[in-house]
Amino acid sequence: MRFSQDFIEKVQEANNLVDIISQYTQLKPSGSGLMGRCPFPDHAEKTASFSVSETKQVYHCFGCHKSGNLFSFLRDYQGMSFPEAVEYLAGRASIPMPAPDKEDAQRDQASDKKKLLLKVNKLAADYFSEQLKRAPHDHPVKKYIASRGLSQEVIETFGVGYALPEWDGLEQYLLSKNVPMALAEEARLVKARNNKSGHFDIFRDRLMFPILSAMGEPIAFGGRYLEKKENEPKYLNSPETPVFVKGKVLYGLSQTARYIRSEDLALIVEGYMDLVSLYQAGIRNVVATMGTALTPDHGKMLKRMTKNVVALFDGDNAGMEAAERSLPILLAADLYPKGLTLPNGMDPDDYVKKYGSEALKVELERAPDLFVMILARWMEGYRGDASEKVKLADKLKPLFESIPDLRLRDLYLAEAAQKMNVGLPWLRQAVGIQGSGPVNSQNRPAMTRTVQPNPNMGSANQKPPQEVSSSVEGGKISLQGASKAELMLLGLVLKSRANFDQFVNENLLESVAHEGVKKILEKATDVYRQDLSKFDKLTSLLVSYVDQPEYLFQVSPANEGDPGYDEEAETKLLRDCFKRVKENFLRDQAKRLARDLKNEPSSDKLEQIMNIQRNRISLNKG
Template sequence: MISKATIDKIFSTIRVEEIIGEYVQLKRAGSNLKGLSPFHEEKSPSFIVSPSKQIWKDFSSGKGGTAISFLMEIEGFTYPEALRHAAKKYGIEIEEDRREISEAEKQSQTEKELLYKIHEVANQFFQDQIQTEEGRNVGYAYFRERELRADIIEKFQLGYAPEQKDAFTQYALEKGYTKDLLEKAGLAIFPENSPNGVDRFRDRVIFPIHSFSGRVLGFGGRILKNNIKTAKYLNSPETEIYHKSNVLYGLNHSKQAISRHNLCLLVEGYMDVIALHQAGIENVVSSSGTALTVEQIKLIKRLTENVTILFDGDSAGIKASFRSIDMLLSEGMNIRVLLFPDGDDPDSFSRKHPQEKVERFIREAATDFIDFKAEILLKEAAGDPIKKAEAIRDIIKSVGFVQNALKQEVYVKEVAGKFALSEQSLFNELHLQQQLQKQHTTPAPKPSTSPVKLVKVDEQPTESISPLYVLEEKLVELMLKYGDRLVERTDDDQQSYQISVIEEIIGHLEEDECEIQSPLNEKIIAEIKDGIRSNQLRSGKFFLSLMDEEISGRIATALVEPYENSDWSKHQIFFSKEEDLVPKIVSDVIYRHKREYIVKLIHDLKHSLSNDDDSEEVYKKIITLNQLRKTLDEKLFRIL
């Protein structure tokens, strides 16, 4: 268990904008930072980070909270895992609570956590093996042959799986890990003829595959012997923690550089990523030999919308790139493509030339996708007019994937100029392809088995939000934002006194025995009342430390404003802010809430009467409540 002192130190040290900045490209918006939601597809940024309050709010999904809750949400961390990750990032030493862990806590260690743990163990095992005699002669020798420096080998945690068929399996079993876990992790196989188990990775150099935050999810292994008939590369199978379509190799090392350069270089293999890092070019990732997926593109889009695809020029890779281009365009990315000279790939080219030349070549030789496709397809057409027309149709098909209408028009004009064609004919072709695409992607409506019922517009049911609920939400928001603020009040004898916002609102709710409308508000109010009993005023910051997902989102909603006012003072226009009017707002909302609660009571009493019920007592209550409502109307200037 992590000690309370360590948890407090973590919360006081970490910066929400730094943690989130590794996952989301944030831009300054007044005193806040703004970016696209990492949880919900959107075109206009509604994800807000408040450095001053150290909280975030995603207005598209409704989620919000602290840096720790963000890590839990985006990485699927448990609370302790998120704390340990943050502590490692900020160099905070973890102090363990010495109390004995209960059986319930031991059982709470999920299979997912064990999978992460066994991958950490395997990763360390493979790294240690490279230091053995066999590892140095085979694995380390291969990396040195590829001219990798020792610091790069260490940075990417490269390792070696020994030739012995069960080396890791026996090592893990001796440490107490089960056969079932090793199988589920994809690290060992237990066939009938080898009940003691067989390592999945044997006699290969190992490339660990990390998550966005740096946790080991799986491995890629390259065989070094040419006389063995097996796949050159072997990857971990799909597991509960490793889904290859959701992972980009090298992203954990490259995310900050991608955000800083506002550009992602997309390459094909592990060694391409590693070699470019060694050359000083770090804004690079790989799809690890698999076809690019929408999930992988979304990972990149959190950090930048600009992608340059680097290919080594072989025909199979070029054809595969066409599909990647269309997918990137459909996700709103800006794309450039670069083909290396014959015989070169990013790995070999970066080893031949200094960093400045490599960077300049990538910058200057990269072309937009139209020029790239035109060069490749027209070379294949070789003057054949029919093939040339097909090539142009293929390019226009890619333009059709561009989401922005203005960009589409610019690209069509570019194609028209390049091939001396009329813009109108290209727009006609674009429209035709879009219509065909809709026919292929839109499912036919299912025939209805029930008679069609026509409903008039004025018969449509409409949802209405209770004014009482809205005012209750505002009371809770005021307690969360300004709960410990003291406000000046005057009693019946005209004597001045001070009272905190929390105490005044809780006093109102208890005096009128108000029934709380929302279960979440009930939970927050119960915590505030507990605080009062222990002489503690629990406002927003207290609740953030509870790590309750629902409450964190509610706090973030209360504390983070989606919009900020411009500085109107430069135009000699001045107006008050909410924080300047807290005493008046609190009393006003209390009166309004009191009035709406009275209206609810009157409504409930009227409905409790049956047609033949003539209860005098109930009518007296209704009359009394109506008089109270009128008194409140006067206070609120609602009398006409």
């Protein structure tokens, strides 16, 4: 669902970033803001370096340089998409979602039904959790948990519960909460009895794993039997409902998204226990597919957090067939997939129990490209006969057609040609690729990766030798290639209204050379001029538009009112930035005119150069 900017701002203003972040780390007043230890799992620190501005509604870590606003925190820490974050914050502030048009009345009814189903699932999750707590220590479910080595922390993190053996335990509980059985049946928690009145529970005598949405709401359940029973599946999953579609959900993502982002790697496993076991062993950047094949929607979800994935497969034929099915899906999602099969038919849970998590981490680092792994399987017994080469090319063709990154595709082509002992031009032709262009003339744009510049490299006068071709990449304004002076100017100008007013009064915008920095300052100036009271929210607004939001924050944590704040030093730093930006602008103008003058002599150009030199001398004297 698309939201208007007015609705987004209303939701943002109704929530407090401090309240959200305080759920994950303790914040204490420090000068004009708050400080605490960084909550992100890849930044373990002993001293507080994580700053939150309640006034500006932004956060910035002076240790790991993560920055953002409400929406970026929910994205990076909870794995929510932007629409999910808006909906979550709207619900948290009791703001009704936008009223639908008449044509959308059915969608509105469906939305109301989903809310009811989520409430029923939450009641069921609480019920299962309570039954596990009440079970005596010698109960089979407690013995099973002990045998699997699950800690209380992990049980609470994943909301693990227990479904009683009784036929109607959950039914009676939901009735006591005035839940209509028709709704419980639609949630696939109970089922109507044949030729009898009443219902019976779908989940009985099972260890229960709630399946959560990105917003942390129970949308379905998976239940594992404690002892093998005849004609009973080992795992019983909720059938699909209006709130649960297996192909669009990855188990554990709500709990593990922050680790996937921090590690920049997602490990894909097949079941609940594998994920929970790895999480407890300290490998927490994991998701599970719940016994279903990977889907394009799974690929899109993973790409929101990382492009790097390692899929763990069973070493049997079924596992390798699953690997083959997943490869084109992961490649089509513009991911970099690797594959790993564990020895002796072991699953991840068995492996970490026998060899430990460090051994598995070593195996993960050695995992080959999934493409290479599948190609090796397809080439088992390969003799290089002409017919074999043609058949293998036919198998490879749909794979190459699925790869949007033409650079990766060309590398895989070269790899396959070498292993098949064929010429690269022949293989290109055999799979329908001409030159280095798109497969079968499909106009697939090349997908690029933004190289992040090091904020500590280079001087204020230096820029990378390459020109920045576009200030917008992936829908974001790029700061790649900006000079140190302009990046420092950006942070200082947004730091306080006094600094911003000086920037506006100096008419410095025309002297900003970098297209991305200029776009940000133009946007900030437009918003500020429309409503002076919006200055405090400028940084929070701009975070969503920038590829590297850390540059919106001044390098020092000291702000006005902080013990370490030095107003005179900051004023001098700002003036130095103004001067350096103007110097760079005038220098670049002079160089350009000098080149033009060399190619086409002109008294006007010569006069312009002389004026620029006079301005540079005047600037240095000032």
